[in-house]
Amino acid sequence: MAGIYIHIPFCGQLCTYCDFHFSMSLRRKDEMIDALLAEMEQRKEYLSNKKIDTLYIGGGTPSLLSVKELGSLVSGVSKYWDISNLKEFTIETNPEDLSEEYLKDLLSLGVNRLSIGVQSFVDEYLKFMNRRHDAERALRCVKDAQKVGFKNISIDLIYGIPKLTDEQWRETLKKALSLNIQHLSAYHLTIEPKTVLGLRQRKGLFKQVDENISQSHYDILEKETHDAGFEHYEISNFSKNGLRAIHNGNYWKGIDYLGIGPSAHSFDGKSRRWNIANNTRYIEAMLNNGGEGGFEGENLTLSDHYNEYIMTMLRTIDGVSYDNLKERFGEVYAEYFLKNIEPFVSKGTIIEKDNNFSIKTADFLISDSVISNLFYINEND
Ligand SMILES: C[S@@+](CC[C@H](N)C(=O)[O-])C[C@H]1O[C@@H](n2cnc3c(N)ncnc32)[C@H](O)[C@@H]1O
Ligand code: SF4
Incomplete structure (x- = not known):
């Protein structure tokens, strides 16, 4: 059993809370795709003899790539690993990218699980987070995804946001859970130092919510998901009809995975490797140096x-x-x-x-x- 992760290091905006690795310049997109394919070739022995159960394209914002570009990455994977019996093929997407046509093409590519970064159904908080979509767009894309035939949809929400009232959080959850989705990831807002919110916090312009609010939002989350028939199977994850996230579940269980792309991590049961979180240096390493300089690693005790x-x-x-x-x-x-x-x-x-x-x-x-x-x-x- 094993999984493959591909990191797409581009985003259309800088969300105020996010410290994942990405660049807002798409100038080197083509070279990046070549570099991802080169890394696959260099590491084709990784996971050899292991059955690949899951493929996960995350980011960043994978939905900034065209389906043709995503297709070339999937072909790259299938050249070196047998992905004919995948249990789960997930792609992370942002609502503003999801036209009906794009969604249909993702299905044709073999994607069977869609993860949509909704974050909130209240426009005020979407603006606070500097998201590109509004609440209406988020609702529409979930419905469009269902219309074209997606049967395993997960949405991401964030709570513990200053000013978000209990009532607004409850309504957000009710809206999400009424959409006939199969999975919900709900994260408490964390303030990372190298983010816009981290900077505002250091300048005294932003304060995290206190513990009582966190607890109250969490209690609401527990109740609403339970009432809607969801299983709370991990601190931030909830599933319906047994549709837990297999790929992420395998990380927790310590099952082997290969991570392709800048900042991606890999684990083979004994050692961990993490790729450099810098697009220019990653491209240089993978395209011109056989991977050298593009990663670090350690043996796990x-x-x-x-x-x-x-x-x-x-x-x-x-x-x-x-x-x-x-x-x-x-x-x-x-x-x-x-x-x-x-x-x-x-x-x-x-x-x-x-x-x-x-x-x-x-x-x-x-x-x-x-x-x-x-x-x-x-x-x-
Ligand atoms: C890889 S990220 C983003 C995926 C996708 N680009 C998007 O924005 O929807 C996965 C999820 O982590 C959550 N997340 C990232 N940073 C967070 C933070 N500082 N606090 C809480 N949730 C966070 C968000 O819900 C986000 O959708
Ligand atoms: S939350 Fe998603 S879209 Fe926003 S910056 Fe992070 S990876 Fe990019």
């Missing part, structure tokens, strides 16, 4: 691997199984986990069932305080 696994799995309803932990990391780690999780089981924050430990969904928001107590520090690593 067992404790790194254990810590990542605990951190991601405890944010899911699947939680951590003692037996699984013992099998993957050995008895020392499994016993360490057991000893340190015990106080949380006694307090009721952690639910234990058949030697499986999970955080109650109502407490996901405070999961970090539990997780930090379970990290294993190995002085010899």
